[in-house]
Amino acid sequence: MENISADIERQCDVLDREVYPAVQSILDSAVLYCCDEEHDMDIRSQSLAVLRIRNEFESLTLLERKLVFRAVKQAGKKKSGFLQGSNTNLGELLRLMKNKDLKIKFYLNLINSGCPKQTSILDELKSSFDQLFDIEKQKLYDLITRLLPFSTPLVTGTSYFNKN
Secondary structure, eight states: OTTHHHHHHHHHHHIIIIIHHHHHHHHHHHHHHHHOTTSOHHHHTTHHHHHHHHHHHHHHHHHIIIIIHHHHHHHHHHTOSBOTTSOOBHHHHHHHHHHHHHHHHHHHHHHHHHOSSOOHHHHHHHHHIIIIIHHHHHHHHHHHHHHSOTTOOOSOSOOTGGGO
């Protein structure tokens, strides 16, 4: 637990400064590619899924940059999943983040199953989530779960955020 505060700080910075901009760039390229009128209908039909991925991704990154990273860094310094004097509950934030990640995965799977002509940009989009985003996010999740009390239920169960 000694280095958890520094590990959290480092992982939040990696996500914020390296991973999210890289994924956002590929995502923007995929949106432009799928919406291009010159492509056949198979490619253009993927635009709705790609737009939903972008929407969920931007919502997730905004949530993490404005709330999660700050709360996790504070909790890392206090080594607690509940912040004193705050209504922030890391277990609840973790559920919300995982819910958004699952929505992104769902839309990524729609692209895979719905596009017989896989293109390089859509393949690159999928691999950016599989090989960059998921790996780095899992590192953050592992750090957050180290802060949570053993009695905190993870991801399962009813949550306020799951209703939205």
